[in-house]
Amino acid sequence: MESNFHRDFDLPWCKNLLRSDISIVEVPFQHPLRNDTPLNKGVSNTMFRQTLYTPDAIRAQINFKRPTTEADSIIPWEYCYLLSLGSGIDGKAGRAHGGFNALILDQMTGTVASMVSGSFAPATATMTVDYKAPIDTPGVVLCRSWAVERQGRKTWVKARIEDGRGNLLASAKSLFVDPRLERI
Template sequence: MTVEHVVPSIAEESVLKEEIVSEETLEQQILTFPIYQHFIDLYEEFTSTNKKTLDVVERLYPNLTGATLSGPHKIAYRSKTLYFIDDYHFQYNEITEPDDHDNYSITFLQLGDALSGHRGIVHGGLLATLLDELTCRVGFLNFESKRGVTANLNVNYKKPTKVDSWVCIKCTVLKKLGRKCWVKGDVYLIDETKKSFEECELLTACEVLIVEPKWVDQLKH
């Protein structure tokens, strides 16, 4: 059996768009999306009564997705993650079943054309990395140490995510028992016509098991 390695021509390799859309332009674009405005308004309302969420600090640098994979043609825009964590959960209670206390996060991203695996389609490994990172961020907040590690990540790719797409990743805590926390993550395709997740295509979904190890004090943010 002979395996042929095909080297693409220079013309085939030059698939990135020459035009670079600035982060400021992308920010102006997402401000017109009804679903984005919905969550901004919801966040302001939520944090008016759940003040502890306002103390959450994002740490993106140095970071694979916040530096190496960030920029024109890559993760061209990344919103501030909106955390909807009821003050109840900052008491670090056990979570054995879904309840009325919010415990999720929302992040909006624009994924550029340098992130492809198959041409025109965002690499599945990139989506898995984003899901791993974002589910862990909300999961960690349910541990008093605010730290942990991924023990298991199961990803289901429902539909291809095309490059230059706007997506929203929602991460929801499902359960927490002792040093273990289970979180699900969903990647939705969004645009200026969508007003709710019910109207959006679900592109990728995952469930992750996060563990706060006994050696957690050795972990650095």
């Protein structure tokens, strides 16, 4: 995958991930300050647009899909974020707030649920988060997500936040429910 990377991704593990894996497909990143694209129509997402996409919080982001190696995945790919994080998300100095971890995991799993179901805005019904290790800030993390089950309007999705060595920092399993179709 060739792209103009943010300087925070100028780390050996990021370069290796992004340049050596030919199966990675970059997913266009919708500009956080634009709400007029077809993908963003009707979604405010001000938490990200106004609060998190700043030089002190989520400093840079690359979105991509790649083949999954997860045995429980019901689809052949996983969706990923590579995030450069600043100290504006800290709970304790030098560590991301646990609520930030949950927010990112919810965003990741919701994106995959939407892709799998074709629904524009599935709602989070439940999400279980397991915190394994602190996320150091400033720093770069890899977030991965994949679907594990689909029944009717329900989609179950898993996600992980990992460091550059593949160590698990936090994980989640979420259930999303598609909105009911309006009858005409």
